[in-house]
Amino acid sequence: MPPDAVLASLLSPLPEILGAVVAGGLIGLEREWRGRSAGFRTHILVALAACVLMQAAVRQDAWTLSGLTTAQITTDPVRMAHGILTGVGFLCGGVIFRTGFSVHGLTTAASLWISSAIGTLFGVGMSGLGMVAAFATLLILALLRVVSRLLPARTVVYVSLSWERGREDVRRTASSLLRGCDPRARGGEQRLSADDGMWRRQWRLKVTDAALDDLAERLADLPGVRGVQVDPRET
Incomplete structure (x- = not known):
């Protein structure tokens, strides 16, 4: 492969990956500031993993399949998205715990799950929807907490x-x-x-x-x- 083609293949997914990292980092920063168990790095890694996996799914034409030259391959990136969200669901279970009457970590688990969904959006090139989803998530996590504090305590x-x-x-x-x-x-x-x-x-x-x-x-x-x-x- 010519050097120019190699460079182009390396740089082409960069905007989506950077978008996923920034979105996951902003959500994780809010959780880190609140002192939650899953914070800055965890949310970045979840969003990045979802983005990279979806990028791999939508670029299956670049996979090395030399041993399957006579096979017919059908691509279905949606199956990858299902796998990502299911896998992150198991990860979310690790931040949920119960003490007595109370259940803790539900909001952090939900923020991890939405981070994976946002990473998936960036991974398939839907950057606009990913940015809107990231903004809406931050609005819910940060600003609505202020609204709740204005209610009778x-x-x-x-x-x-x-x-x-x-x-x-x-x-x-x-x-x-x-x-x-x-x-x-x-x-x-x-x-x-x-x-x-x-x-x-x-x-x-x-x-x-x-x-x-x-x-x-x-x-x-x-x-x-x-x-x-x-x-x-x-x-």
Whole structure:
């Protein structure tokens, strides 16, 4: 192959690859700033991998298939796109985890998945749609968070209490107190420890930031309570 042809083949996919890297980097930068598990480099790699694989799929005429000179080959880049999005779905599962009532990492998993979709768009030459998708993703991740903060501030809180076995009055009093903060407070896991004979129970409720400040202290002052954990979580 002449040097000019080699150079042209190297430079022709460069705009799409750079676009995917920039789009993935911008989304990853927002996640990195939020301190999420998948950040700047991860999103770049996901978008880049999707772009490169799609570039390979749409350029199958350049593949080395000397051993298949008599075969008829049908190209279908859509199958590559399906494989990319399915594979990234397994990667997204690694950033999702559950603690008690709460499930964390859903937004980061979604940002990884949309990064792969954006990389796929750049890979097939749909750079305009890829840039629009990247801008929309950043708008949702960054600016809509500001909008949510302007709404009445209520924090999702997971409360864990422990008390001595036989003290049903503690459970009733704690439930009454928590439902006073949030009438929709919902009880969850209950566990009796064989080691110390303590009952442990969890609740999920939404409270204002002002009520959150003294909730733990009010629970700790309840007669019979031996342990308190108040865990604010982002949904």
